[in-house]
Structures are given as structure tokens and as C-alpha cells.
Amino acid sequence: MSSKETVVSIGLSAAIVAVESEQPVVLVVAHDGSDDALPFGPFDPAHHRTLESGLRKWVGEQTRFDLGYTEQLYTFGDKGRHTPAGGDKGRQSGGARVVSVGYLALTRRVKEAPETQWRGWYHYFPWEDWRDTRPAMIDSVILPALKKFVKDAPNAEAAELRRERVNVCFGEGWDEERVLERYELLYEAGLVEEFYRDGGKSGAGLGTAMLFDHRRILATAIARLRGKLKYRPVVFELMAPAFTLLELQRAVEALAGLRLHKQNFRRLVAEQGLVEGTGKFSAPARGRPAEMFRFRRGVLRERPAPGLRLGSRRGKTS
Amino acid sequence: MSSKETVVSIGLSAAIVAVESEQPVVLVVAHDGSDDALPFGPFDPAHHRTLESGLRKWVGEQTRFDLGYTEQLYTFGDKGRHTPAGGDKGRQSGGARVVSVGYLALTRRVKEAPETQWRGWYHYFPWEDWRDTRPAMIDSVILPALKKFVKDAPNAEAAELRRERVNVCFGEGWDEERVLERYELLYEAGLVEEFYRDGGKSGAGLGTAMLFDHRRILATAIARLRGKLKYRPVVFELMAPAFTLLELQRAVEALAGLRLHKQNFRRLVAEQGLVEGTGKFSAPARGRPAEMFRFRRGVLRERPAPGLRLGSRRGKTS
DNA sequence: ATATATATACTCTAAATGAGTATTAATTGG
DNA sequence: CCAATTAATACTCATTTAGAGTATATATAT
Helix, strand or coil, X not given: CCCCCCEEEEEEEXXXXXXXXXXXXXXXXXXXXXXXXXXXXXXXXXXXXXXXXXXXXXXXXXXXXXXXXXXXXXXXXXXXXXXXXXXXXXXXXXXXXXXXXXXXXXXXXXXXXXXXXXXXXHHCCHHHCCCCCCCHHHHHHHHHHHHHHHHCCCCHHHHHHHHHHHHHHHCCCCCCCCHHHHHHHHHXXXXXXXXXXXXXXXXXXXXXXXXXXXXXXHHHHHHHHHHHCCCCCCHHHCCCCCECHHHHHHHHHHHHCCCECHHHHHHHHHHHCCEEEXXXXXXXXXXXXXXXXXXXXXXXXXXXXXXXXXXXXXXXXX | CCCCCCEEEEEEEEEEEEEECCEEEEEEECCCCCCEECCEEECCCCCCCCHHHHHHHHHHHHHCCCCCEEEEEEEECCCCCCCCCCCCCCCCCCCCEEEEEEEEEECCCCCCCCCEEEEEHHHCCHHHCCCCCCCXXXXXXXXXXXHHHHHCCCCHHHHHHHHHXXXXXXXXXXXXXXXXXXXXXHHHCCCCHHHHHHCCCCCCCCCCCECXXXXXXXXXXXXXXXXXXXXXXXXXXXXXXXXEHHHHHHHHHHHHCCCECHHHHHHHHHHHCCEXXXXXXXXXXXXXXXXXXXXXXXXXXXXXXXXXCCCCECCCCC
């Protein structure tokens, strides 16, 4: 059929994740004044056979940085929300509508790159870090505001739906994987800055805002990664070649935003055969040195779904 | 930047799934002579706010058919594989490269539509149906051919990688979710027709071939659905409003391609509080009537991940 | 009354989970 | 050398969840 109207350009965005001193960090492009952005660039179909090869190419150029593990997340095509709408600056396209494909990439290589910096992902999602305590803002800010959001529903039926969503997202029984659901709810309830920006207004909100729909992509990335931890040995993409079991646990905790029970965590790791000891030991400032381990590639052959089933939240013994 | 080269058109494809007399079926467009295709159409950014609304629109037009539950699967942009390459007929685009976004849609409404028909998905993936027995073709055709595929690897390292993949996909311990991995392996090993077609040659292969990359999209859909069954109550999208527990079990079995243990299945359904009895009973040709149940929407509020964890393969007692 | 086709009730075992307590090992600062 | 510190390790125990059965009960068709 005709092509003029059906033509769009494709933007590729990547949430490039690493873990550094017990914080999950994401690579952002921080321009003067404007919001943080995920590295993104156009897909050039003339020069790339696949979307992923296009991604690797320009991420390499833009950040001088090789991607390791990558995974496609989602393709967003919304107009008017999260994406530069008609009247906006629209600087990423020559007028054509942009559809953005989000990717998750994991790396342990933490090189510097001009114009980019690593930032802890909990800057963007402060309500997602439950490692120390249930974040206070949930009770002080979020729940009251969501209560109002429920009350302001146009009718009783809509209110009931909203109530259900609030309960699933922030009610008892924290499900650490529902990162995207929670962000979407906060968006709709007008609790994040993007909501106002997309509506052409301005207003403050929770956490640090990002450009376009990038915070939504990041939320998708976190959710996906938190889920995948449980049945695929993806953490190891983020670890140094050798690490102590506690370092491994801290990395998992950082990503999941939860504390785990140490003994059970070790039991799990051991039973799954995920790691093998190198003979070496760590040299801590003080305290008993721990054995260094490495990932046992063999599991991939042996186990159908090797991963760290989590659960095992910590009790008293940390 | 410039736009001419970065411009593509977007094709939306949908694997629309239903269950009919214990068979999972998918809606295909079957043209004269050519391969079966998933319903697909272009995304028109001028008229649709989101990709999904575009999908609903033309699926409605093309199949006179309302989609219920939908879920985005994956965005494929490969050139030369699964997609009309440069030299091909390329009839879906006006020259621009096509990127295809695949969707999964579930429905219980089985209306007729011109030019389309419902076909059992195991026509396309005969090796995926383990309900009666382990499909004979695995031992008689697939494994011997894959053995050869391993032997033909360019070097020892590649051979080891191939061996691992073969083992994960078809070795002991069938993981019903690895539908896509298996299809990709068979593709690379030259065991499906698409492999030859994409190479410009012709050759026979296992299962029924589909147009372009549609079989890959369908494989993705099946994998996703099989996974989702376990932690979201998606089966109910495919059931009539009221059903017997055995009907429910048969539907799950059809989708998963496995037999389940009846008593344990019921125990699970009951414990999870997924259904509630209507007072009514089925009227079978013979045999004891079973109570009719309906989906209990309440679980969505109560349980974090309500689903049918499967496992519980059948033993003697079917 | 009998065969057929299910539905239901229970039982039993083995693993997996969740939450501890108790002990041991190594290092640093006095 | 001793005490304080920081972890690593070893075990225990109760509770759930899975997996695989056996045994019965209920309804209909012939």
C-alpha cells in the first residue's frame, strides 16, 4: 500500500546497567539543564541487519563502550505521552513519528565516557529500595496521594479499579517485580514530573525525572532484570570474574531492592551449583577473609532454570 | 538528523489464540498456494496513538473480530532472514524496510471471518505436543539431524556450543517453555523450510511453514503464553464464562503440551482460589456431571502471582 | 445390573522454604 | 598477647509445596 503515511523512524534506547559498591547504576547522558536521558540513537536500516546490531554500533560510538549481555524490552509507540508530541521540539526526527525500542544491557565494565555518567537507579525510583527499611515516602507521600487518586475517580466502578491497583502496587506484600506497574500508577496519579510535562504543564514529582519516556523504559528494565534473576544466572554478567559470596549477595540485594537471609542465600547458591571456589581469598580491611568464587558455566548445561529464587528475606541474622 | 535512510515502516502481526476442543488454535490468513500467515498490517502513525490501538483497528477490519487480552511480544528487524529481503517480492512495503512488532492476543470468541481460518498450532510445531507421548519425530528425525549439525560445526568449540544447545532444547528434562529456542535451533540446523526459503533455495522441513517470520512470532507467542500460565490467570481469557474443572485442565494441557495430574491440578486451583462454583452442572453424554465453575476475579486483589504453576505431570491416574 | 466416565477424598513422601542459634576463623589496634 | 570486629560456616527445626498414588462416590446409558 502507500508508504508516505505509514513511515516512521525508529529510536533505540538502552538501559545499560552495572553494580558499583552495592548500588545498581545506569548509564545516562546528562546534558546541561535538560533531564537525564538513556543513551539512544536512530536505527539505520541501510547499515544494520538487525535492531540489536544497530544498537551495539551507536552505543559503541556514543559511549566508547562494548555491550555484553543485551535483551530487548519493549517497543513504545505512544503519541503525546512520554514521546515528543507534535508541537514539541521533536529534535530527534525529521518530522516522522518516532517509535522507540528499549533494551536492557548488563555490563561489568565501568569505563568513563564523555557526556555520560553512571547514576544509581534509585534516584529515579526511590520507592523501590527496601533494603534498609520500607521507604518512608510510601507512607508519608505516596499512599495519601493515591488515596486521593482513588477518591477522585469519576465513578464508583473506576474507584474500585483504582483501589485494586493501589493495593497490588503498594499494598501489603511487596512484589519487587512490579516496578513498571508502580511507575505507571504514579504517572496516572500525577505523582511524577513526566505526567505534567507530557500534558504541557509543569509540576514537581517523586524521584528524578528523565527525558521522553526513558524512565518508563528504565522501569521496564528493572522489572525485567528483577524477574530474570530468579531463573537465569544474569547477576554474573555484573560481577567481576572472581567475587566473594557476600559480594554476590549484596549485588543481588541491590538489584532486587531487598535484604536476603545470608545462610539461605548461600545454601541456594551452593545447591544450584552456580559457583565454584577459586583457591584465593579476599583481603578485607579487617575481618575474616572470604573465599573468592567464580561463576560455573556448567550450570547452563545441567539445570533448566538456574537462578537465585530469592524469597529468603532476611530475618535477624543478616 | 537526516530522515530518508533512517525511515522504516512498521508491520504489526498478531498471534490470535483460542482453544477449541482441546486444541490450541491460531488465526491464520490462508491464501491460495502461498504459506499461511498471521494476520498483519501496517502501523499508521498518523491515525493511531499507540501501536496497540493500531493493531486493534486493522485486526478488526481484516477479521471483523474484537481482540480481548493482548500483549506485545517482540520487535523483529532482521534483514535477509524471515523478512522479505531486498531481492524478494517485498510486497508489503513501498521499498522501506519493514520492522515487525509481534503481538499475542487471547480470545474465546470464535467467529468466522473471510480469508481466515483457525488452525491448530501444533501443525506448525508438531514436536511441541507431548500430551500423548514424546513425539516420535524427535527421536526418528530431529535428534539424528541435530547430531549431524553438531558434527558439522566448523571447530571443536562451536561443536561444544551446539551440543549444549541441543541438550538444553531436546535433551532430558523437557522444558515446555523453550519453544522459541527450539525453533531457532531447528532453523539454524536447516530443519525447517524457512531456512531454505530465506536463503533463496527451496527444501522441505518439519512442520508447516509460514510466511516471512511468522512462525518465529508464533513460537514466541507460545513460549510467552506457556510461561505466563504459571503466574497469571490468563487461561480464563480462553475459557467460556462457565466451565468444568476438567475442561480447564484440558485447556491448560493443550497450551502447555503436557498432561497434568488431575488431583493435584484441582488441589492447586482450589488453593489458589482461582475459581468459584456456579450451582450448575454439566450435562455430559454419559458419565457423572461435573460442576460448572467461573473465574474468581477476586484473586487478582488477593494473590501476588495467581497462576497454575504446572509441574504435577500426570502419573498413572489421569 | 453393569459398564462407562468422571468427580472427590485422602494419604504419604520428599523437597524446598523461611527463620533461627551457635561456632569458628582471620585481622587490627592496643 | 588480648579484645574487638567482621564475616564465614555449621546445624536445626518447623512449615509449605510438590509429586504420585489408592480408594470411593456419583451419575448416565444400555
